[in-house]
Amino acid sequence: MKSFLSNFGTHRLTKFREIIAVGSFCVLLVLGLAGCVTMATNPGVGFTPNEQEGIIFGQMQLLVEGNLVRYDTRAFFGIAHPQMIQTFVSPYTDDQSVNVNWLLSGKLAFKTQLADEGYFSAKLPVGRYYVSDFGYFLPDYLPFPKGWRTYMPFMGTKPSDPKIVIFDVLPNQATYIGTFIHRSDTGDDRKTVLKLRIVDEYEQCKAYFLGQHSFAEGLAVSKIATFTPFRN
Numbered sequence: 001m002k003s004f005l006s007n008f009g010t011h012r013l014t015k016f017r018e019i020i021a022v023g024s025f026c027v028l029l030v031l032g033l034a035g036c037v038t039m040a041t042n043p044g045v046g047f048t049p050n051e052q053e054g055i056i057f058g059q060m061q062l063l064v065e066g067n068l069v070r071y072d073t074r075a076f077f078g079i080a081h082p083q084m085i086q087t088f089v090s091p092y093t094d095d096q097s098v099n100v101n102w103l104l105s106g107k108l109a110f111k112t113q114l115a116d117e118g119y120f121s122a123k124l125p126v127g128r129y130y131v132s133d134f135g136y137f138l139p140d141y142l143p144f145p146k147g148w149r150t151y152m153p154f155m156g157t158k159p160s161d162p163k164i165v166i167f168d169v170l171p172n173q174a175t176y177i178g179t180f181i182h183r184s185d186t187g188d189d190r191k192t193v194l195k196l197r198i199v200d201e202y203e204q205c206k207a208y209f210l211g212q213h214s215f216a217e218g219l220a221v222s223k224i225a226t227f228t229p230f231r232n
Contacts, residue, residue, distance in 0.1 A: 037088065040110040040122040043174075047123060049219055055174035056167065057121035057209045057220075059201065060085050060112040062144065063183040069138070071114040082137040083114040085182070092130040092166055095232050099132050102154050106132035114138075119208050124169045131165040131225075134182070144184050148194055151230035157194060165196070167225035174209065174216040176202050178224040198225055 043055045062069040062085075071083055088106030090099060099106070108129075110122035133154060136144040148157040151164050167177040178198040187193040202222040210217055 036107070037105060037109050038107065040108050040124050042121055043123045043213060043216070046215070048215070049170075049172050049174060051171045052126060053123055054126050054169040054171055055121060055123055055213075055216065055219075056169055056177050057119070057174060057205060058177045059179040059205050059208075060087075060118040060120060061179060061181045062114075062118075062138070063181065064144070065185055066183075069114070071117075081139045083139075084137050085112045085114075085118075086110075086135040086137065087112065087120075088132045088135065089124075089129040090132050092128045092164075095164070095230060098130060098151065098164060098230065098232065100152055100232065102152075105135075117208075119205065119212075121174075121209055121213065126169050126171045128166065128168050131167075144182070145192070145194070150196055150227075157192075160193070162230040163227040164230050165198070165225050166228055168223055170221065170223065172219070173221050174213070174219045176205055176209075176220065176222045176224070179205065180225075198227075200224055 047053075047055075049055050072081060074081070086109050088109045090097075090106040090108070092098070108124060110120060110124075112118055112120040131150065133147050133149045135147045138144050145155050145157055147155040148159075150159055151162045152159070167175075169175065179201045181197050181199060183195045183197075185193045185195070200222070206220050206222075210220065
């Protein structure tokens with residue numbers, strides 16, 4: 001009798017290994033690799049931005065060799081793949097406060113589900129933040145690593161142009177911080193090249209956000225996240 005793995009098939013075994021790898025990464029994040037992270041919640045009905053807490057919203061798009069990544073509805077063993085980006089952020093004061101310890105991630109994090117076309121919103125304490133790292137949970141799109149930082153080597157990646165993403169959470173407002181376009185390409189040396197740019201699609205994202213959070217009507221404003229060179 002052939003073994004279970006022999007009958008399993010090469011393709012399914014590969015997919016199984018990929019899911020195990022992603023699951024292991026998730027466990028590491030939860031058990032300490034990400035440090036003491038607080039998950040930011042999606043603003044619910046009844047919440048109103050105030051002097052202490054505001055809302056950020058926007059969109060995440062991913063491109064592989066120029067092609068837009070879409071939500072994959074396929075399931076494995078009846079379980080849908082976790083398809084999301086987890087964005088880790090921390091309060092920003094200056095470059096000396098930026099985390100350069102690859103074993104630690106940001107103090108706060110929010111999730112972006114591809115099932116929602118990459119739209120996101122999160123409730124955060126008022127203040128200025130920087131993105132410490134992005135975690136990708138995309139088993140079907142291996143050109144994207146499990147995680148990367150825009151300002152230093154991390155998880156086997158190295159930015160060609162180290163820079164920090166900075167954004168503000170404004171009091172009494174729901175602030176659009178931009179549409180983040182993550183791009184993965186194969187370089188001349190056949191290594192993966194990751195790039196991030198932020199574009200302004202305020203009206204489109206505002207319409208989606210208010211469709212989900214009508215209570216924020218009249219509170220939405222635009223203040224796009226910015227890049228600053230990392231000097232440490």
